[in-house]
Amino acid sequence: MESQHHHPLWTRTLHACNGALLIGMASSGLQIYNANPVFGGRAGEPIPSLFTLGGWLAGGRWWHFGLMGVFAFVLGSWLLLLMQWRRQRLGRGGDLETLSASANAKKRNYAIHKILYTLMLVVLSLALLTGLAMYKPATLWWLSGWFGSWQQLRVLHFATVPVMGVLVLGHVLLSLKLGGLRLLRTISW
Numbered sequence: 477m478e479s480q481h482h483h484p485l486w487t488r489t490l491h492a493c494n495g496a497l498l499i500g501m502a503s504s505g506l507q508i509y510n511a512n513p514v515f516g517g518r519a520g521e522p523i524p525s526l527f528t529l530g531g532w533l534a535g536g537r538w539w540h541f542g543l544m545g546v547f548a549f550v551l552g553s554w555l556l557l558l559m560q561w562r563r564q565r566l567g568r569g570g571d572l573e574t575l576s577a578s579a580n581a582k583k584r585n586y587a588i589h590k591i592l593y594t595l596m597l598v599v600l601s602l603a604l605l606t607g608l609a610m611y612k613p614a615t616l617w618w619l620s621g622w623f624g625s626w627q628q629l630r631v632l633h634f635a636t637v638p639v640m641g642v643l644v645l646g647h648v649l650l651s652l653k654l655g656g657l658r659l660l661r662t663i664s665w
């Protein structure tokens with residue numbers, strides 16, 4: 477049978493690892509959140525246990541801080557490799573022009589698609605930077621300083637979860653619209 481793979485093995489592997497690690501990072505982060513909710517403190521609304529990992533604060537921290545090195549490594553190497561070998565597949569200024577100027581619906585959809593998945597990489601980098609700023613605030617004081625107060629830093633780090641939720645949903649739906657299950661196959665196995 478003819479091979480349907482258009483994506484190199486490294487990007488397929490890192491795509492899958494990033495997705496799996498993200499589930500672990502988000503759910504263990506939400507477990508940490510429950511110990512002292514960003515919104516409302518200890519009197520605030522907790523996240524349902526279905527979406528959390530670790531069982532209690534120490535368990536959530538164990539997972540979150542245990543996975544963070546692997547997550548940073550996977551995201552960092554993926555970004556470097558994409559920029560080195562697949563820069564043309566990432567969103568750029570020209571895609572914004574296509575969005576506003578092109579009359580071709582297919583081209584516009586493809587431009588949104590590229591912008592959307594590139595934006596996800598930006599949001600994940602923000603999760604990593606704000607996470608590091610909270611993990612080592614004394615050593616990385618200059619990084620923590622970029623994001624304002626501790627509460628602003630927490631809100632920003634937390635916000636990456638719902639923002640990624642919306643972006644992933646959009647990315648999946650748009651991928652299905654553009655290439656259906658055949659496209660899904662080219663990135664998964």
Ligand code: HEM
Nearest residue numbers: 501502505506508509544548603604607608610611630634
């Ligand atoms: C290397 C990457 C990361 C590091 C170093 C990191 C570090 C941290 C730290 C130190 C906290 C505790 C904050 C506190 O004391 O209040 C935290 C909480 C949290 N993290 Fe991460 N994190 C990383 C990536 C992520 C990712 C990718 C997500 C999901 C998109 C995520 C979601 C959360 C959530 C929801 C919380 C709870 C927010 C809070 O209560 O402050 N983290 N993270």
Ligand code: HEM
Nearest residue numbers: 483487494495498562565593596597644648651659660663
């Ligand atoms: C979890 C967060 C995710 C991120 C950060 C992400 C990011 C990306 C990126 C950067 C690409 C381009 C890769 C390249 O061309 O080398 C891509 C492609 C793709 N992703 Fe995701 N993705 C995520 C989740 C998903 C999920 C859950 C699905 C579907 C179940 C999916 C389906 C696809 C498909 C079908 C492509 C191929 C698109 C094309 O070639 O035009 N992704 N993704």
